[in-house]
Amino acid sequence: MADGVDEPEEAAELGEKEKLEIAKWFLTNAPAGEIHYVAKDIRSILGDDKIYETAAAEAFPLYNKALLIVLELPDRSGDVIITTYGELDENNYFDPRTAQVATVDHVKQVCTNLRPASDEELPSPYIEEFRCALDAELCKYVGEAYPKGTCAVYCTRGKDVEGPGTDFEFAVVISAARHSPQNFCNGSWRSIWKLEFKDELQVVEIHGKLQVGAHYFEEGNVQLDANNECKDSTIMQSPEDCAVSITSMIHHHESEYMASLEASYLDLPDTTFKDLRRKLPVTRTLFPWHNTLQFSLTRDITKELGIGK
Known part of the structure; x- marks a missing residue:
């Protein structure tokens, strides 16, 4: 306390767990095609590569499956969709059309390896x-x-x-x-x-x-x-x-x-946007569209400044 006034308390520093959860939330909720832009900003804001890499390792697989991203197979024989329906484990995804299994790098969003599917997988x-x-x-x-x-x-x-x-x-x-x-x-x-x-x-x-x-x-x-x-x-x-x-x-x-x-x-113009408009302005008076001259800005400025006298 100084001169009878309480000093404002400093904001408590977020712990590693809180930073990790916040970073994961932003990554998993990135719009389609924009997770790498979000990741770059998150990494810069965190200033901690360890927390970022942990968040990325957990968030990217969730994002890729939720957005059903499509990756080209290494041999260019087709594409594999990253979806839970083709997921054999966290990094391997089955492509039923080519009967192959692709190994995926979720963070880089690329296929790194390819193998034929086994008889048990077909x-x-x-x-x-x-x-x-x-x-x-x-x-x-x-x-x-x-x-x-x-x-x-x-x-x-x-x-x-x-x-x-x-x-x-x-x-x-x-x-x-x-x-x-x-x-x-x-x-x-x-x-x-x-x-x-x-x-x-x-x-x-x-x-x-x-x-x-x-x-x-x-x-x-x-x-x-x-x-x-x-x-x-x-x-x-x-x-x-x-x-x-x-x-x-x-x-x-x-x-x-x-x-x-x-x-x-x-x-949209007649429904959603119209509903977003304020029913009455803050003056509680409807705008007189039939006689807008009474709100002439030019006339008011002329009167105030004495122009044209």
């Missing part, structure tokens, strides 16, 4: 027939609908089924991104479709989750984070017929959701 010929047919149809759809889009079909249950009579499940993953930091915008489309093939009922139940993210940051910070869920079903048929039917339904639901987003953008 589905049975019966399951693979359904998977391949669906994968082929999806590739056509994604190639037309999403520039630089990538898709994959994983067997999530029943990969050892040898023939009719048993249920099995697939997961369809679609990932598309548009990164243009030089134009101050980045975005991503992610959709996951869970397919339940019910042999006894001869039906395929379809459950989809769609996620869209966009970030525009020229002289501002505007973000979109939208998601939607839907479900459908179709008759279980031959692998080729199932593939066509399922892809058609995925196409329908994704196109419908995209159309709803576009419609909401058109309504």
